[in-house]
Amino acid sequence: MNTSSVLPIRDLRAACSACNLRELCLPVGLSTPDLERLDGLVAQRRHIPRGEDLFRTGERFAQVYAVRSGFFKTGLMLEDGREQVTGFQMTGELLGLDGISTDAHTVTATALEDSQVCVIPFDQLEELSREFNDLQRQFHKIMSREIVRDHGVMLLLGSMKAEERLAAFLVNLTQRLATRGYSSSEVVLRMTREEIGSYLGLKLETVSRTFSRFQEDGLLDVKQRQIRILQQERLKDLVGATTAC
Amino acid sequence: MNTSSVLPIRDLRAACSACNLRELCLPVGLSTPDLERLDGLVAQRRHIPRGEDLFRTGERFAQVYAVRSGFFKTGLMLEDGREQVTGFQMTGELLGLDGISTDAHTVTATALEDSQVCVIPFDQLEELSREFNDLQRQFHKIMSREIVRDHGVMLLLGSMKAEERLAAFLVNLTQRLATRGYSSSEVVLRMTREEIGSYLGLKLETVSRTFSRFQEDGLLDVKQRQIRILQQERLKDLVGATTAC
DNA sequence: ATTCGCCCTTGATCGCCATCAAAGGCGGTG
DNA sequence: CACCGCCTTTGATGGCGATCAAGGGCGAAT
Numbered sequence: 001m002n003t004s005s006v007l008p009i010r011d012l013r014a015a016c017s018a019c020n021l022r023e024l025c026l027p028v029g030l031s032t033p034d035l036e037r038l039d040g041l042v043a044q045r046r047h048i049p050r051g052e053d054l055f056r057t058g059e060r061f062a063q064v065y066a067v068r069s070g071f072f073k074t075g076l077m078l079e080d081g082r083e084q085v086t087g088f089q090m091t092g093e094l095l096g097l098d099g100i101s102t103d104a105h106t107v108t109a110t111a112l113e114d115s116q117v118c119v120i121p122f123d124q125l126e127e128l129s130r131e132f133n134d135l136q137r138q139f140h141k142i143m144s145r146e147i148v149r150d151h152g153v154m155l156l157l158g159s160m161k162a163e164e165r166l167a168a169f170l171v172n173l174t175q176r177l178a179t180r181g182y183s184s185s186e187v188v189l190r191m192t193r194e195e196i197g198s199y200l201g202l203k204l205e206t207v208s209r210t211f212s213r214f215q216e217d218g219l220l221d222v223k224q225r226q227i228r229i230l231q232q233e234r235l236k237d238l239v240g241a242t243t244a245c
Numbered sequence: 246m247n248t249s250s251v252l253p254i255r256d257l258r259a260a261c262s263a264c265n266l267r268e269l270c271l272p273v274g275l276s277t278p279d280l281e282r283l284d285g286l287v288a289q290r291r292h293i294p295r296g297e298d299l300f301r302t303g304e305r306f307a308q309v310y311a312v313r314s315g316f317f318k319t320g321l322m323l324e325d326g327r328e329q330v331t332g333f334q335m336t337g338e339l340l341g342l343d344g345i346s347t348d349a350h351t352v353t354a355t356a357l358e359d360s361q362v363c364v365i366p367f368d369q370l371e372e373l374s375r376e377f378n379d380l381q382r383q384f385h386k387i388m389s390r391e392i393v394r395d396h397g398v399m400l401l402l403g404s405m406k407a408e409e410r411l412a413a414f415l416v417n418l419t420q421r422l423a424t425r426g427y428s429s430s431e432v433v434l435r436m437t438r439e440e441i442g443s444y445l446g447l448k449l450e451t452v453s454r455t456f457s458r459f460q461e462d463g464l465l466d467v468k469q470r471q472i473r474i475l476q477q478e479r480l481k482d483l484v485g486a487t488t489a490c
Numbered sequence: 491a492t493t494c495g496c497c498c499t500t501g502a503t504c505g506c507c508a509t510c511a512a513a514g515g516c517g518g519t520g
Numbered sequence: 521c522a523c524c525g526c527c528t529t530t531g532a533t534g535g536c537g538a539t540c541a542a543g544g545g546c547g548a549a550t
Binding site for chain 1: 302322327329343352376382386388389390396400443446487488
């Protein structure tokens with residue numbers, strides 16, 4: 001069952017042009033007139049309560065979504081019941097791009113906290129991006145960035161050890177949070193050890209143990225999901241050994 | 246040094262519309278008039294001898310490439326000298342999509358046999374896809390498909406054992422070859438055990454040993470890079486246990 | 491034909507992480 | 521408040537794949 005609610009954007013028709021995420025989201029780099037056209041496109045928001053799915057593997061694809069608030073994971077369910085998490089998404093990031101290829105979603109997107117997304121009908125996005133070069137270019141960059149991100153994860157899964165993986169994960173997470181104005185040394189994790197492990201190709205016990213080792217080494221202060229980074233540099237050094245050049 | 250040669254397409258200006266790859270490549274689903282416009286865009290071919298790079302990490306991005314003949318690998322070089330292979334590309338597949346995000350290539354593409362690519366200036370591709378819905382849609386599908394493929398690799402790296410990984414690799418490879426009219430039971434590998442291992446997150450010895458085990462089990466006939474698949478079904482079953490649903 | 495270099499195979503050993511197991515923390519609910 | 525379920529931590533053990541090491545195959549060059 002799906003208790004998420006759909007609400008049309010009421011008086012505030014200035015969806016994107018007044019959104020404080022416009023420097024992170026689809027509208028990056030758009031001129032004011034372009035932006036206003038984009039407003040017409042993003043005509044709907046949806047609330048997704050924590051734990052609910054925004055869309056599921058196999059569902060028909062027709063929209064992409066921009067995270068307006070909250071936090072999501074995307075993942076595949078395996079036949080044997082296990083789950084492979086393919087990503088975590090925060091404000092300003094797009095969800096659903098994988099659906100374009102076959103007009104069906106290939107992953108399931110689940111809210112890890114109460115969240116809100118902007119609904120972007122994909123055919124309208126394509127239509128508008130035929131009109132506006134900048135929007136077209138920006139959309140292509142976003143898709144390409146997703147490909148690059150995935151390559152980074154492949155690198156991580158293919159050649160890093162547990163400590164390097166977790167360090168890379170934390171550095172990436174805090175960098176993205178910092179871009180959004182949050183502290184880069186203090187994180188409240190929205191996901192379980194198991195979800196982190198699935199994303200990093202590790203078992204939850206290994207994730208937990210690695211957190212503990214980082215704490216013993218004075219890198220982190222870990223209290224359940226409250227993470228405080230004490231030595232950012234050493235954490236980055238851990239990753240650095242295996243970075244692309 | 247780069248000994249690859251650039252040649253304009255001479256009399257045969259009918260590049261895409263006469264290409265026998267048009268059902269696999271960018272032109273999929275295009276109407277005849279659209280196709281002819283695409284011909285004007287793909288104005289150049291490049292030969293890449295075996296072992297040479299089509300482009301390298303860090304180089305400025307301006308074109309995408311369609312593999313016309315031959316076989317490529319893409320990968321990142323790590324600071325410590327190791328390599329992470331991110332994919333293998335065969336005829337009809339596009340190379341360089343990762344470059345869109347930052348206008349610089351993030352991977353290096355290397356020919357694993359003497360190859361030929363069609364050069365597609367990206368700004369012209371964008372321009373044309375603003376005119377033609379079908380081309381725009383097809384291009385978006387191709388990018389999205391790359392994202393989906395990457396998720397599949399993440400699944401493989403994140404939760405499969407060595408045997409499952411190699412089986413998945415072989416099944417995927419032969420399926421793609423079959424689409425192109427080649428035998429699905431006989432493959433000549435174009436890459437080394439080390440490159441396979443890098444792609445699959447394994448060491449070359451493990452790849453070799455796993456090949457040997459498959460041979461002992463009667464699944465394959467392995468003679469260096471000559472692989473004959475004896476029991477396709479059992480090979481698929483090996484993967485099946487860990488497939489998405 | 492011989493040599494060289496690269497790739498592949500196979501064996502022996504080691505170490506990291508998975509697995510199995512148990513107990514503790516924390517929030518939600520009756 | 522006490523109970524319950526879920527998440528997390530920590531310990532003990534084991535297995536898979538990495539690592540170290542040696543030898544064999546094959547094509548290219550001389």
